[in-house]
Amino acid sequence: xxxxxxxxxxxxxxxxxxxxxxxxxxxxxxxxxxxxxxxxxxxxxxxxxxxxxxxxxxxxxxxxxxxxxxxxxxxxxxxxxxxxxxxxxxxxxxxxxxxxxxxxxxxxxxxxx
Amino acid sequence: xxxxxxxxxxxxxxxxxxxxxxxxxxxxxxxxxxxxxxxxxxxxxxxxxxxxxxxxxxxxxxxxxxxxxxxxxxxxxxxxxxxxxxxxxxxxxxxxxxxxxxxxxxxxxxxxxxxx
Numbered sequence: 001x002x003x004x005x006x007x008x009x010x011x012x013x014x015x016x017x018x019x020x021x022x023x024x025x026x027x028x029x030x031x032x033x034x035x036x037x038x039x040x041x042x043x044x045x046x047x048x049x050x051x052x053x054x055x056x057x058x059x060x061x062x063x064x065x066x067x068x069x070x071x072x073x074x075x076x077x078x079x080x081x082x083x084x085x086x087x088x089x090x091x092x093x094x095x096x097x098x099x100x101x102x103x104x105x106x107x108x109x110x111x112x113x
Numbered sequence: 114x115x116x117x118x119x120x121x122x123x124x125x126x127x128x129x130x131x132x133x134x135x136x137x138x139x140x141x142x143x144x145x146x147x148x149x150x151x152x153x154x155x156x157x158x159x160x161x162x163x164x165x166x167x168x169x170x171x172x173x174x175x176x177x178x179x180x181x182x183x184x185x186x187x188x189x190x191x192x193x194x195x196x197x198x199x200x201x202x203x204x205x206x207x208x209x210x211x212x213x214x215x216x217x218x219x220x221x222x223x224x225x226x227x228x229x
Contacts, residue, residue: 006155043117043204043220044156089155100146100169101218103155 004092006104013111019077021107023090026071030092034101035064035075038087047088048075080111115139117207117221118187125227126195134190134224138207145188146218147180150202162188195228202226 006023013019023033031052036044050057050064050073057064063076077084090104118137126132138145143164148156161169162182173180177195182188192199202225208218 041222043206043222045220046217049217100158100161100171101156102158103148105155106153 004090004102004104006090006107008107009105010108011110013077013080013109015080015082015111015113017080017111019075019080019084019109019111021075021088021090021109022072023074023104024070024072025092027092027094027102028071029094030102032093033064033066033073034091034093035062036089036091036103038089038106044089077109080109082111082113085109085111117142117205117219119203119205119221119224121224122222123225123227125229127229128196129194132192132195132199132226134192134203134205134226135187136190136205136207136221137187138205139219142207142209142219144208144210144218145182146206146208147188147190148204148206150204150223152201156204159190192226195226197228200226200228 004023004025034049035047037047038044048059048062048064050066052068055066061078066073087106087108089106091101093101117139120135145162147159149159150156158172160173160180164182165184177193179191202223204220204223206218206220
């Protein structure tokens with residue numbers, strides 16, 4: 001019940017295209033859903049986060065869509081750029097904040113010119 | 114304001130040796146979290162500490178692993194008698210508060226442990 005399932009495992013997108021990563025969760029107690037971006041040899045960095053009282057959140061080229069009834073959420077990267085090539089993790093936690101985050105298994109995104 | 118500092122960045126240990134991983138949280142942060150990342154996998158929660166207290170160690174293996182966050186100095190993750198399966202990247206994150214709304218944590222660059 002603590003799992004967060006993420007797909008696809010890897011993704012290749014052409015420059016300028018839309019990258020879409022999907023996640024699903026089971027624990028309805030989760031109330032905070034962050035996405036992290038990780039470059040090789042670096043720690044994860046918070047990209048964007050959403051709470052279940054909002055169905056969509058947009059920050060620049062990054063958008064989270066959230067479907068509470070389906071217990072699914074997704075990350076859309078518009079106008080994908082080679083610099084976006086990284087591993088993306090969806091995550092979930094409860095308690096209103098960061099504490100004890102459960103991570104998805106990651107999506108390795110490659111944006112080709 | 115320096116970020117979360119972890120050292121060493123890379124650590125090689127022979128089977129049976131001890132590994133000590135250090136994490137200095139961001140200035141003003143009193144909450145520390147340790148995560149382990151196996152190759153090609155997501156991060157798995159290990160332990161959550163406040164100064165001088167272990168709040169949640171539900172993700173820690175029962176044996177050989179311990180963590181502390183003393184009043185002064187960095188947080189330490191200690192692995193005794195390391196085995197090959199301990200080879201992983203260990204990440205530390207810190208936050209000014211824990212479990213509250215709008216509390217974000219910041220990750221260090223990790224320590225990559227290799228057991229040979």
